[in-house]
Amino acid sequence: MTSSQPNTATSASQSASALSSRPPVTLGQTTHLDPGAYVRGTHAITVGEYDLVHPRAQLVAVHGPLSIGDRCIISEKCIIGGPVRSTSGMSSDPASKTPSAPGSGSNQPSPLINQGGADDADDEERDPMKTVIHDFVYVHPSSHVQAGATIREGVLIESNVTVLANVTVGAHAKICAGVTVDRNVEDWTVVYGNGNMKRPRKRRSAEEDQTELVEMLRLKAMDKEREGTVTLLRAAARTANLAKKK
Template identity: 35%
Template sequence: MASRTSSAAQRPTAASSIPRPPLNVHPAATISETAYFQGTHPISVGAGTVIHPRAKLLSFKGPVSIGEGCIIGEKSVIGGPVASNSGLSTPTTPSATATAAPLDFAAGLDPSSSPSPGKTVTIIENSVSIGPLATISAGSHIHSAAAIESSAFLGKDVKVGRHAKVCTSCSIPEGDTIEDWTVIWGDGKAGGGLGNKLKRRKRAAGKGDDDRNLHGMNGGLVETGRLVALNRERESLTRLIGIGAGKRR
């Protein structure tokens, strides 16, 4: 990896002027060598998280915090959207990483690097799956065990609750909130809110929620099964991508 870093440094490219963010990547994270890390604010990645090839993590607008056990899909954008003049052309991999401190989601980042007032913090909590080509705009907060499917778009400051799901190609407008255990689906973009083209429904949350009937119990079991499948997928991806952050030092 040292030779790769030195040879890349010798090549004069337009991307050489793009700022490299401070990185706090857990050694147990698995990150493709073709993932992008660019920006000026800190980016942290928790244990067991897998980041696919050509995913872009951008911290130009503020810090980015990704929790444990997440999957960040290929060509997805976190902390975007990507500006047309961003100059993205060369991947920036975390060649020198530190063991990540436990993430404090209430504060927005790990406790040792709390953002300054006015910064736009992007938070992805634990066990979140982000599909290929999805865009998570700066300021979004995705709570634990949520799923954002392929080509979905989350506008600035969108809040996605626990165990919620945004289906393929849905576009969530800036500042909207998706409650816990809610599914969003429908025909593309939402004009002036989710009531026009997109639809939402509340999923049965299962035991411990207000809905305690048999259907609700089954809903909870289905979600438990999905999270088990997510963990198996992460394990397979770790072997497939083959290079964890801790092995890159």
């Protein structure tokens, strides 16, 4: 069922905005980057094997390179590596946040991140902000992972989540819908409410085996979902191409 990926990458690049530059894209042979996805920026974008990037998802490499691991799902209207806007009143360093800091962990629109000025020439001189998505990450629709963020293995990001620049989300964490993540998240943690409410997914040593079994089954189900969706999207693309030729 694997299609020729160079053609897919070219189609996705051609669908990007005419005003956006086209970054070098490296795709795994088993990955489906939908022709309706948007790819833009000047830095390299690397996507691993058995990934699914839905239509209308955006892979952005404006501030630095973007790397996506294996067996990930990037849903519709997600923006991965998106532009980091600037303001003089905020810091982009999550380590500088305190529990009482305004906007720390919120389901409100994400705050603007200070990049030290809005001059385009300065932007080009800054060190690249690498965005990394590790293996088995599921990003649900309309979620944003800003440039410089790191999402570790097995993370589940629900809809309408914003992960701010330079934040690291630990392995097998779950970010519930509508949360803005402005500080690092530990492994096996659920973040919910206003974003400052957290609980461990593993409570006692006796529960670890059961928790890990449930997580393994979830990842297998995610894999089946990805495979089925890729089949449907490729069939729809073939049907659309045949309709155009008639």
